Amino acid sequence: MKSAPFDYVLAKSIYEATRYLAEGEGEAAVLAGGQTLMPMLSMRMARPSVLVDINGITDLSGIEENNTAIEIKACTRQTELLNSPIVKYHLPLLAQALTFVGHSQTRNRGTIGGSLAHADPASEIPLVALALDAEICLSHVESSRQIPATEFFLGPMMTVCEPTELLVSVHFPLTKKESRVGTGFHEMSERHGDFALVAAAAKIELDNKGSCIDAAIALGGVDGTPVRVTALEKKLRSNGISDNTLESAMELAIPEILEDLNPVSDQHATADYRKRIAAILALRAINDAITEAKGNIA
Template sequence: MKPASFEYHRPASIEEALKLLAEHGAEAKLISGGQSLVPMMNMRLASPSHLIDINDLSELAGVRKRGDLIEIGTLTRHQEVASSSLASEHCPLVSQAASTIGHYAIRQRGTLGGSLAHADPAAQMPLVARTLDARITLASHAGERELASADFFQAAMTTAVRPDEMIVRVSFPVQQAGERFSFKLFSRRHGDYAIVSVAVVLGTQEGRVTKLHVGVGGATPVPVRLDTVLEELLGKTPDEPWLRSVGLAVYHALTPEESARIPAIYRKELTQSLVSQALKELLAEQEMEPV
């Protein structure tokens, strides 16, 4: 199939792009990499009357360190995030996750902002943003506003972005001393969307767990961070019983929707397994293999 007819715009400035969004509102869609939007348009799942191409807005691209934050522009390609020395050094979970997105050609075109705006429950970058509690900055003609990732993702493929707004940048906290990160996913074939993916942040000090964030994608309509169920496991030694407790807590906390194609219990067990693998590897890196 081919997309429905639309009017094409290619603004030369952010101001011009925001003016077009204010003028056309819900009838307009932004396009950068087009890795999600173009297939949806071809299948008539999306039929914008106006397509606003922001690829000329180079000021919206790039990875920067600002104090204790890594700031990434909305137009930054996944491959640039994956290969960024700044991201790898100061926020390795972001670069790890970006390196697993699709195939090389997709990473060369797809953008961070596009992935967040599309908000596919199985996508990598929404999960990382939620796990790290990233701050997402939106711009409109009225100015800018900043949202926590927990408020940004509202439902499957639904975000808090208003029709006259665009994502301009995303801010991730830098890695703290004693922290380690791991990203794992399971898919049927390399490059496919994950059936389940997990992002883990582990902090230890003097042989005890000081921080534990577990984010899960693909199991629920929006990525989730399972903090509350893991609070009682902080301050403890990460031995084998501790690992089993984490796995069971994650298993019981998830409530995936039942599906004939992928049963809910399969997603729960798969998530439990991926979290356990991630934690074992992180503890081994810290020479704290559980006994």
């Protein structure tokens, strides 16, 4: 478990980092928190020619709030997010999910950008980004672009981010203050802090009468990327929600959830197990979200 040889550069600015990446001709890797990359280097599963260290770039760290979105810079540590009042207030789903991301020791180093760029299909941060319609900002040495989370993830550990691009920030759109919003996050893993076998995130908006006006439901660990369960979202929006109809709506929804899922079987669980608990976890997340949203109705 000693890495293959590589060069190392410490980038001092976003521009410098992107320049190094461009010079790396596709063989460079970005070192952020290193919580995934370092073990992969040690096991020689990753063999970059050059490691571009972005930990020294101050422009890549921080949480900013404007009128329309919360912008989180790529190198912001997960611990900082977890401790952030902005995240807690505006992005409670992210705050909930972060408690499942590794352990406090790994969160002290691990970054939001690193987690998104790594794109493990069972990891929590990509799931939340997808559920909250986040946009991901990528910088190239000469240009930059902003990609919706729905288009960002391509497959297991694969994203649209080119090897010469740097993930610089993620933008979470702000929910209108007057809506009644609730969120829920449930995850199943054998041990606390593991990658999820399955994780489910839900965000529900209710109107004054308690009818559902918007819903975002996303699942992780059930396909090569996190997925939005659009059929279920539609059903929630069209039916409206009341205490009486919730249970039956959920029961009806289970086949729809299961239908499109495409999880893998591995040593930790079969695909069938993942499918079954995906339904359960999605329903639990929705339930929590609705309960919370109802509580938010004055």
